[in-house]
Amino acid sequence: MSDIYFTKEHEWVKVDGTTGKVGISDHAAHELGDITFVELPQIGKSFKQFEVLAAIESVKAASDIYAPLSGRVVAVNSALDSAPELVNESAEEQAWMAEIEIADPAELSNLMTKDQYDTFLKTL
Numbered sequence: 001m002s003d004i005y006f007t008k009e010h011e012w013v014k015v016d017g018t019t020g021k022v023g024i025s026d027h028a029a030h031e032l033g034d035i036t037f038v039e040l041p042q043i044g045k046s047f048k049q050f051e052v053l054a055a056i057e058s059v060k061a062a063s064d065i066y067a068p069l070s071g072r073v074v075a076v077n078s079a080l081d082s083a084p085e086l087v088n089e090s091a092e093e094q095a096w097m098a099e100i101e102i103a104d105p106a107e108l109s110n111l112m113t114k115d116q117y118d119t120f121l122k123t124l
Contacts, residue, residue, distance in 0.1 A: 004092075005068065005111035007050070008120065012092060013068040013100075015108070020069060021096040022053065027121055029091035032058040035084045040076040041098050047071065049107050054097050056087065069107050071100035 004014045010028035013020040029035065039055040047053050047067040054065040076098050080086060087095040112120060 004114055005108055006114070006117035006120075007066065007068050007111060009050075009066050011053075011066055011068045013111070014096070015102065015105075018102055018105075019074065019099055020071070020102055021099045022065075022068060023096040024056065024065060024087065024091055025117070026091045028063075029087050029095075032056065032063065032087075033060040034058055035087040038080040038084045038087065038097060040078070040080065041073045043073050043076060045073050046103075047073070047100070049104075049110065056084075065097065067100070068111055069100065070103040072103070073098050074101050075099040 004012055006012050006025060010025045011022060012025055013022050035056060035058050037057040041054050047070060049070045050066050052064045053067040056063050056065055077096050080095065080097065
């Protein structure tokens with residue numbers, strides 16, 4: 001069973017046990033427009049919650065992607081190297097960017113559930 005949580009900066013994390021896959025929301029992908037490049041983090045690198053984890057570029061803008069939780073990168077989605085457009089096609093499924101080993105599950109309380117995120121989007 002995996003649970004999904006969101007940040008106010010439009011990242012998501014799907015938690016499965018002690019790891020979580022991280023990406024950007026469908027909303028963020030739509031706002032960015034056509035994605036042209038994704039800079040993935042290094043495997044083995046550790047991040048604190050809300051530190052810059054990766055970067056993404058589109059025809060409209062370049063943006064940082066922040067770590068929704070503290071942890072260590074254990075895998076990256078190398079498919080994005082050759083097909084960054086996957087973010088536009090499947091931002092919340094196939095286009096995960098990194099999988100992290102979660103350092104502190106209590107940090108989930110700083111994130112929003114899907115319902116909370118949907119309500120947050122209505123305020124933008």
